[in-house]
Amino acid sequence: MIVPDYYEFCCRVKLLAGHDALERMADVLAERGIKKPLIVTDKGVAGAGLIDIVSKALSVSLNAHLVADTVPPDSDLRVVNELAAFYRDEGCDAVIAVGGGSVMDTAKGINIIVSENAADLMAFSGVGALKRPLKPMVAVPTTAGTGSEVTQVAVIKDHERHLKMAFGSYFLLPDMAVLDSRMTLTVPPFITAMTGMDAISHAMEAYYCLQKNPLSDAHSLAALSLLYRNLPVVTETPGDREARLEMAVGACLAGIAFSNSMVGMVHNLGHATGSVCGVPHGLCMAIFLPYGLEYNMHKRGDIMGELLLPLAGEAEYRETPREQRAKKVVSLVRRMNSKLNELTGGRHARCLREVVDRDGVPMVPREVLPEIARAALLDGASVYNPEEADYDDNVMVLEAAWEGEPLDRGKVKGG
Amino acid sequence: MELVRDVQAGKKPFKRAYVGIFLWFTGKAVQAAARSDEQVKREFDALPDDFAFSMGCLPNGPWMVVGKEEGAVKYLGGNPEGRHQHLRLKIKNLEAAFLILTFQESTAMATVRNRIITDGELPHALAVMRVLDIVEVYLLPRRIAKLAVKRYPRWPLKRKLFGRFAVYTRTLLGF
Amino acid sequence: MNPESPISFTCLVKINSGDRALENLPMELSGFDAARPLIITGKDAADRKALRTLIRAFGDSGMTFGLFDGVTDTTDLAVIDVLKRTCLEKDYDAIIALGGAEIVDAAKVLNVSLSLKVPDARKISAETPIRGRLRPLMVVLTAGATGLETSSVSRFEGMVFRSEYLAPNLVVIDPRLADMGDGKRIAESGLAALGRLVEAHISTDKNPFRDAYSFTAIRLIAENLKDAVAGHGGKKAATAVGNGVAMSGCVFSNTGAFLLHKLGQVVYDVRRIHPGLTMSMAMLDVLDLYRRRDGHDLAALFHPLAGDEEFALSRPEDRVDGALSLLRRLIADVRDAMGKDTPRNLREAGVPWYMMEDVLERLEADPDGPYLRPLAERMWGEEPSHLKKGQPT
Numbered sequence: 001m002i003v004p005d006y007y008e009f010c011c012r013v014k015l016l017a018g019h020d021a022l023e024r025m026a027d028v029l030a031e032r033g034i035k036k037p038l039i040v041t042d043k044g045v046a047g048a049g050l051i052d053i054v055s056k057a058l059s060v061s062l063n064a065h066l067v068a069d070t071v072p073p074d075s076d077l078r079v080v081n082e083l084a085a086f087y088r089d090e091g092c093d094a095v096i097a098v099g100g101g102s103v104m105d106t107a108k109g110i111n112i113i114v115s116e117n118a119a120d121l122m123a124f125s126g127v128g129a130l131k132r133p134l135k136p137m138v139a140v141p142t143t144a145g146t147g148s149e150v151t152q153v154a155v156i157k158d159h160e161r162h163l164k165m166a167f168g169s170y171f172l173l174p175d176m177a178v179l180d181s182r183m184t185l186t187v188p189p190f191i192t193a194m195t196g197m198d199a200i201s202h203a204m205e206a207y208y209c210l211q212k213n214p215l216s217d218a219h220s221l222a223a224l225s226l227l228y229r230n231l232p233v234v235t236e237t238p239g240d241r242e243a244r245l246e247m248a249v250g251a252c253l254a255g256i257a258f259s260n261s262m263v264g265m266v267h268n269l270g271h272a273t274g275s276v277c278g279v280p281h282g283l284c285m286a287i288f289l290p291y292g293l294e295y296n297m298h299k300r301g302d303i304m305g306e307l308l309l310p311l312a313g314e315a316e317y318r319e320t321p322r323e324q325r326a327k328k329v330v331s332l333v334r335r336m337n338s339k340l341n342e343l344t345g346g347r348h349a350r351c352l353r354e355v356v357d358r359d360g361v362p363m364v365p366r367e368v369l370p371e372i373a374r375a376a377l378l379d380g381a382s383v384y385n386p387e388e389a390d391y392d393d394n395v396m397v398l399e400a401a402w403e404g405e406p407l408d409r410g411k412v413k414g415g
Numbered sequence: 416m417e418l419v420r421d422v423q424a425g426k427k428p429f430k431r432a433y434v435g436i437f438l439w440f441t442g443k444a445v446q447a448a449a450r451s452d453e454q455v456k457r458e459f460d461a462l463p464d465d466f467a468f469s470m471g472c473l474p475n476g477p478w479m480v481v482g483k484e485e486g487a488v489k490y491l492g493g494n495p496e497g498r499h500q501h502l503r504l505k506i507k508n509l510e511a512a513f514l515i516l517t518f519q520e521s522t523a524m525a526t527v528r529n530r531i532i533t534d535g536e537l538p539h540a541l542a543v544m545r546v547l548d549i550v551e552v553y554l555l556p557r558r559i560a561k562l563a564v565k566r567y568p569r570w571p572l573k574r575k576l577f578g579r580f581a582v583y584t585r586t587l588l589g590f
Numbered sequence: 591m592n593p594e595s596p597i598s599f600t601c602l603v604k605i606n607s608g609d610r611a612l613e614n615l616p617m618e619l620s621g622f623d624a625a626r627p628l629i630i631t632g633k634d635a636a637d638r639k640a641l642r643t644l645i646r647a648f649g650d651s652g653m654t655f656g657l658f659d660g661v662t663d664t665t666d667l668a669v670i671d672v673l674k675r676t677c678l679e680k681d682y683d684a685i686i687a688l689g690g691a692e693i694v695d696a697a698k699v700l701n702v703s704l705s706l707k708v709p710d711a712r713k714i715s716a717e718t719p720i721r722g723r724l725r726p727l728m729v730v731l732t733a734g735a736t737g738l739e740t741s742s743v744s745r746f747e748g749m750v751f752r753s754e755y756l757a758p759n760l761v762v763i764d765p766r767l768a769d770m771g772d773g774k775r776i777a778e779s780g781l782a783a784l785g786r787l788v789e790a791h792i793s794t795d796k797n798p799f800r801d802a803y804s805f806t807a808i809r810l811i812a813e814n815l816k817d818a819v820a821g822h823g824g825k826k827a828a829t830a831v832g833n834g835v836a837m838s839g840c841v842f843s844n845t846g847a848f849l850l851h852k853l854g855q856v857v858y859d860v861r862r863i864h865p866g867l868t869m870s871m872a873m874l875d876v877l878d879l880y881r882r883r884d885g886h887d888l889a890a891l892f893h894p895l896a897g898d899e900e901f902a903l904s905r906p907e908d909r910v911d912g913a914l915s916l917l918r919r920l921i922a923d924v925r926d927a928m929g930k931d932t933p934r935n936l937r938e939a940g941v942p943w944y945m946m947e948d949v950l951e952r953l954e955a956d957p958d959g960p961y962l963r964p965l966a967e968r969m970w971g972e973e974p975s976h977l978k979k980g981q982p983t
Contacts, residue, residue: 006608131623388566
């Protein structure tokens with residue numbers, strides 16, 4: 001087990017998981033003296049009937065709570081300010097974020113304003129600007145993938161001033177993360193598949209990138225054995241409660257791993273492809289993951305090979321010669337993508353040229369690859385990637401990922 | 416007798432002086448490299464016209480500030496106060512700065528080991544880290560620089576020899 | 591994972607481990623808006639040496655801090671009350687505890703009295719409700735740790751305080767303090783952690799979040815303890831053991847006390863023998879007992895003890911025996927490395943029979959008494975015949 005010369009690890013989040021985790025959340029809130037929490041969510045989550053489940057669970061232990069479902073798909077400072085004012089006017093005393101990344105970010109923004117009595121959120125942006133615990137916040141994720149229920153960052157956009165504010169602090173970690181199988185039961189197969197691959201990419205990149213440490217490693221391995229086994233199951237049988245719960249726990253473990261050891265090239269290229277072409281994040285992760293593994297294999301082959309054990313089990317691990325294990329991991333990731341492609345009737349794209357929008361129009365024309373390669377140079381994940389990746393390297397990887405061809409590893413410039 | 420006594424933290428004058436000198440030297444070398452090396456020049460060209468960044472130690476310095484003034488990249492001294500900086504690379508303590516400036520840890524590795532707080536926009540931070548990597552390749556013998564950067568570059572002999580000569584002379588003579 | 595059993599896990603402790611970890615303390619304090627900590631430590635030689643290292647690490651920070659270096663095993667609530675008043679008078683805004691469990695236990699109770707603004711700290715009891723965040727508490731681990739430093743438990747003056755908020759905000763594991771050339775202390779520390787970890791890892795309520803910690807910690811200790819004790823592994827091995835020890839406290843906060851822990855604790859209370867030593871005497875007997883009880887997953891120990899390759903090669907039905915034999919070898923190796931005079935049982939460790947009677951009496955009062963008593967008797971070295979009556983089979 002590799003203990004780095006120096007590392008830090010922190011996940012100060014109370015984790016509750018189960019088929020009735022929401023009811024237990026309500027009990028814990030009542031024990032902590034919470035009287036009137038504000039549920040923050042978006043119209044999609046509310047429309048799917050999930051807030052009714054949360055409300056019902058809360059009303060067993062608490063007399064009052066409020067619901068605000070106005071969070072837009074992209075976090076917005078205006079909404080944050082409005083909801084913070086609502087929280088204050090109504091005398092709320094905790095935020096419960098039910099949803100995905102934008103909902104979590106919005107809830108964190110609200111919490112900063114109401115806890116710090118802030119007039120301008122900007123004063124608290126950056127790393128380490130928060131100096132004391134905020135008011136109670138609970139995160140209830142509605143997909144199994146992003147891991148945002150255990151991250152210490154938030155991004156809030158000021159659309160009027162065209163600004164993006166980033167916040168980083170351990171005080172932004174939610175007090176509680178609640179993983180309840182009921183919250184993901186209705187997620188459609190296509191979304192289930194790509195968010196699941198997002199989680200798998202978190203676990204894998206956390207394991208082979210530069211900031212790995214013993215605890216992030218253990219979280220990655222535990223995550224992978226749950227995710228890899230259950231992802232095809234929940235894609236094929238969305239109503240499987242046990243598999244849904246194991247996916248939620250796996251995604252949370254992967255979230256803990258990557259928020260403590262960071263991610264690399266897969267996210268780097270994924271963020272860039274997302275911003276240039278609007279491809280959903282999870283799909284980018286699914287497509288780039290085999291390439292991230294191949295690109296870094298000359299430096300981290302042995303470490304990647306260890307991932308075969310949680311993915312394939314003892315027999316396959318034992319029967320695969322050590323030097324073949326990393327390659328086997330890559331082929332299992334590709335096999336998973338193909339399986340998901342099949343289960344989603346082709347919607348889960350296996351390469352960039354297969355990515356299409358609702359009207360069937362390709363989202364990533366080949367000629368934008370240079371633009372994506374340039375955008376990737378501006379992304380911070382590159383710091384944690386084992387091998388350097390300049391513009392030419394990015395283009396090379398993007399070309400292969402566009403075609404869906406394995407990377408020619410002979411062309412990777414070793415350092 | 417009092418149960419509790421107050422203790423004043425000590426000083427580390429030697430390490431402080433070393434870090435101060437090497438920050439000055441690095442600042443000067445960045446200025447020199449921006450004039451001699453095409454890639455460093457390109458990195459700075461892509462940054463805003465009034466771009467400035469600082470690098471130094473928490474809580475009490477020392478610091479170095481480098482920025483663009485009338486199109487030229489300049490070492491702007493050791494005082495980060497009173498001037499807007501787009502980016503601050505804040506090393507958490509003097510010992511960590513000593514590790515970095517004795518080249519036992521690269522800027523990237525120090526970031527990986529949570530020793531540096533990056534205050535500013537990421538693209539700016541990445542550009543500055545690329546510049547610092549190039550400067551390290553110029554200033555350090557290959558054996559040491561190889562440890563400090565992820566991928567030791569394959570430069571043509573001309574860039575390596577003349578570049579190193581130019582960066583050294585400009586750094587030391589300050590033009 | 592058994593989805594029908596509710597899963598809950600909390601670890602409020604951040605871990606900073608490795609080269610120059612101590613030097614980050616001023617920065618960590620400022621993250622909590624604190625600038626004037628009170629350092630609490632003990633008087634023994636190792637604590638003094640560690641204190642000098644810690645003070646040097648604050649060099650150049652410009653900070654002034656308070657220092658109380660008088661924690662002993664007789665430190666009581668009256669001392670805590672004086673410390674509390676001093677903290678308020680002198681505006682100390684955080685606590686740094688340097689050393690083992692006794693020191694950290696005192697620091698935790700002091701933190702309760704300060705944070706809850708108790709008018710008279712002498713009135714604090716285990717019933718005092720601790721329902722909210724306390725002031726910043728940071729623990730600097732030394733080789734003298736027992737593993738409970740990072741837990742949400744504090745034992746003080748015979749009382750047991752429990753609250754997730756008691757756990758420190760930060761634990762620092764610095765190679766300079768993890769290895770101070772005292773193999774015996776590292777051994778005791780690692781064995782105590784191993785005992786509690788093993789019990790948690792096989793426990794009936796499986797929990798993937800807690801298992802990630804226990805898996806890591808068992809593996810770190812299994813891979814490094816022998817070398818760290820023998821002084822072969824240098825600071826790296828000792829730091830790895832320190833990591834395992836710190837994680838064991840986080841695991842313990844999420845399990846509670848099982849048989850081995852209780853044995854270690856009671857013997858410590860009566861005779862001040864390090865729980866690690868006691869646990870090493872009883873560990874295999876206890877595991878044998880668990881093996882005969884339903885629901886304990888002893889096979890789960892094999893993977894972290896043996897590593898990936900051995901695990902993949904093993905047959906599932908051989909893993910329980912494999913794990914037990916690896917543990918037996920590990921304990922034997924560590925005890926060998928500790929030296930020839932390492933006591934094999936409590937009698938050799940200097941526990942006279944009249945004290946043993948006290949131990950047995952205390953164990954009998956425990957709900958697990960029928961199991962604990964015969965275990966303790968075996969640990970003493972021989973079974974006096976008059977004690978054999980009333981044992982469970």
